[in-house]
Amino acid sequence: MFSGLSAFPLTPMSEQGIDEAAFVRLIEQLVTANVDSIGVLGSTGNYAYLTMDGRARVVRLAIEHAGDVPVMVGIGALRTRDVLTLAEDAEVAGASGVLLAPMSYQKLLPDEVFGLYKTVTHALSVPLCVYDNPGTTQFIFSDELHGQIAHLPNVASIKIPGVPEDPTEARSRVEALRARIPSNVNLGVSGDAFAATGLNAGCDAWYSVIGGVFPATALAITRAAQAGNAQEATRLSKRLQPLWELFNESGGSLRVVAAAAELQGLAEPPCLPLPLKTLDKEGRRRLANLIDELDLS
Amino acid sequence: MFSGLSAFPLTPMSEQGIDEAAFVRLIEQLVTANVDSIGVLGSTGNYAYLTMDGRARVVRLAIEHAGDVPVMVGIGALRTRDVLTLAEDAEVAGASGVLLAPMSYQKLLPDEVFGLYKTVTHALSVPLCVYDNPGTTQFIFSDELHGQIAHLPNVASIKIPGVPEDPTEARSRVEALRARIPSNVNLGVSGDAFAATGLNAGCDAWYSVIGGVFPATALAITRAAQAGNAQEATRLSKRLQPLWELFNESGGSLRVVAAAAELQGLAEPPCLPLPLKTLDKEGRRRLANLIDELDLS
Numbered sequence: 001m002f003s004g005l006s007a008f009p010l011t012p013m014s015e016q017g018i019d020e021a022a023f024v025r026l027i028e029q030l031v032t033a034n035v036d037s038i039g040v041l042g043s044t045g046n047y048a049y050l051t052m053d054g055r056a057r058v059v060r061l062a063i064e065h066a067g068d069v070p071v072m073v074g075i076g077a078l079r080t081r082d083v084l085t086l087a088e089d090a091e092v093a094g095a096s097g098v099l100l101a102p103m104s105y106q107k108l109l110p111d112e113v114f115g116l117y118k119t120v121t122h123a124l125s126v127p128l129c130v131y132d133n134p135g136t137t138q139f140i141f142s143d144e145l146h147g148q149i150a151h152l153p154n155v156a157s158i159k160i161p162g163v164p165e166d167p168t169e170a171r172s173r174v175e176a177l178r179a180r181i182p183s184n185v186n187l188g189v190s191g192d193a194f195a196a197t198g199l200n201a202g203c204d205a206w207y208s209v210i211g212g213v214f215p216a217t218a219l220a221i222t223r224a225a226q227a228g229n230a231q232e233a234t235r236l237s238k239r240l241q242p243l244w245e246l247f248n249e250s251g252g253s254l255r256v257v258a259a260a261a262e263l264q265g266l267a268e269p270p271c272l273p274l275p276l277k278t279l280d281k282e283g284r285r286r287l288a289n290l291i292d293e294l295d296l297s
Numbered sequence: 298m299f300s301g302l303s304a305f306p307l308t309p310m311s312e313q314g315i316d317e318a319a320f321v322r323l324i325e326q327l328v329t330a331n332v333d334s335i336g337v338l339g340s341t342g343n344y345a346y347l348t349m350d351g352r353a354r355v356v357r358l359a360i361e362h363a364g365d366v367p368v369m370v371g372i373g374a375l376r377t378r379d380v381l382t383l384a385e386d387a388e389v390a391g392a393s394g395v396l397l398a399p400m401s402y403q404k405l406l407p408d409e410v411f412g413l414y415k416t417v418t419h420a421l422s423v424p425l426c427v428y429d430n431p432g433t434t435q436f437i438f439s440d441e442l443h444g445q446i447a448h449l450p451n452v453a454s455i456k457i458p459g460v461p462e463d464p465t466e467a468r469s470r471v472e473a474l475r476a477r478i479p480s481n482v483n484l485g486v487s488g489d490a491f492a493a494t495g496l497n498a499g500c501d502a503w504y505s506v507i508g509g510v511f512p513a514t515a516l517a518i519t520r521a522a523q524a525g526n527a528q529e530a531t532r533l534s535k536r537l538q539p540l541w542e543l544f545n546e547s548g549g550s551l552r553v554v555a556a557a558a559e560l561q562g563l564a565e566p567p568c569l570p571l572p573l574k575t576l577d578k579e580g581r582r583r584l585a586n587l588i589d590e591l592d593l594s
């Protein structure tokens with residue numbers, strides 16, 4: 001796992017609870033599309049908005065319906081003790097790996113983040129992906145800290161938050177980070193607009209938001225890059241520029257992919273937990289046009 | 298309530314649970330010092346790190362031991378439905394007011410934040426203080442949005458994150474915000490280093506972190522400002538400059554006041570939930586010296 005396309009599905013939910021049927025539909029769509037792995041309860045999977053019991057339920061449903069596709073499970077929480085519980089729940093349920101962000105309310109210090117990963121990796125029996133997402137966690141990893149954490153047991157991957165736009169700078173960025181980490185730890189790019197550039201620059205995986213709702217579109221980019229066809233991967237990604245712009249104008253990707261799941265009849269609207277809202281009428285109109293014009297699927 | 302010194306005590310806790318005896322000691326110290334109000338489960342009260350049940354328990358303990366001192370309760374949560382539950386728990390327990398931050402994992406949009414306050418204020422029967430704390434919530438209020446929210450029912454106060462250092466600029470800042478809000482909504486300053494300047498600039502309250510552990514020290518500053526003795530309030534605050542510096546070097550005030558509670562024998566170390574840590578040996582030595590030299594109490 002942790003290479004190729006890792007698709008991150010939404011966990012659709014309302015004020016009444018998790019929409020389990022919709023979640024299973026999303027998982028089944030990913031299995032049919034034959035993605036390389038599924039990352040449940042990532043940021044797109046709304047892990048932060050669910051109870052411990054709700055998360056355990058989502059994990060069981062995902063693994064039950066994922067067939068042979070490996071499932072990685074987000075185990076981030078504000079408290080170390082909850083992370084440990086979530087890690088155990090994921091392992092018991094049969095997860096192939098776990099994903100851990102240094103989720104914060106009080107901004108964490110580097111020593112605290114290292115302590116979190118140290119405690120958790122020593123308790124694990126499956127591989128862990130370090131989830132570097134300053135936009136939601138408020139924590140900025142230094143390369144030095146990435147290097148220290150990457151040497152802990154069971155660390156298998158780092159999910160990085162994008163790469164520079166310029167291909168040469170992107171390659172330098174990937175190489176600089178790789179120089180700090182053991183060869184058995186790989187790198188996955190996130191921030192969908194950066195995916196083609198990241199894969200072309202040598203990232204092993206794309207931890208993908210659009211992969212969770214438009215797996216065929218994301219697979220086409222991934223497979224082009226994996227085949228060494230950097231130009232085609234870039235072309236396929238640039239074609240989606242209006243979608244990346246909609247992400248930027250909507251406060252990120254989550255509200256857009258939630259609206260996409262709704263528009264495609266995969267989830268009942270509204271499928272995000274309040275106070276979060278999916279796209280308004282105008283945003284939905286734009287998105288519906290994009291799905292049609294760009295043939296997103 | 299919502300004027301003068303509002304002291305925000307820590308909720309001491311370990312991996313095993315809330316240290317209820319220590320929390321009660323902190324509340325009793327505030328009652329003895331005769332603070333104007335107590336704000337439990339603020340950021341310093343570690344609201345984000347507790348379960349719903351744990352929070353309800355803290356509220357009951359606080360109100361049981363607060364005597365005649367009004368208690369304001371932090372009801373922030375990532376989901377609107379949890380905020381509504383916490384608001385009801387606080388009201389039933391006898392809280393005099395509630396404090397609500399737009400807590401986030403996904404950065405919230407202004408329309409989402411307005412929706413949160415609208416839903417919650419319509420359900421309330423006690424006054425609400427809007428908690429503006431971009432450092433932990435990632436949300437930056439515009440003055441326009443503050444104005445819109447301040448016109449909702451039951452809004453009584455805004456807890457602002459500091460004021461400019463310059464007294465004239467601080468007064469302009471307070472007046473600009475006041476011009477947007479109804480006259481029945483007051484302003485409270487937070488960020489302890491800004492408190493004297495904020496009170497001198499016309500803020501009605503100081504929502505105080507050090508007030509939770511050094512109430513006499515915080516009261517001296519508050520009473521000087523309330524008596525119109527701006528110079529004395531400023532002098533008393535400037536005296537604490539080494540403490541403000543320790544806050545800055547420790548990733549904020551929380552780790553310092555937690556260590557202070559430990560050093561004073563009010564809480565068992567370590568009293569913060571992992572991955573958060575209180576001060577290291579060197580920090581504790583510095584803090585112990587400051588408590589002594591500055592006669593913090």
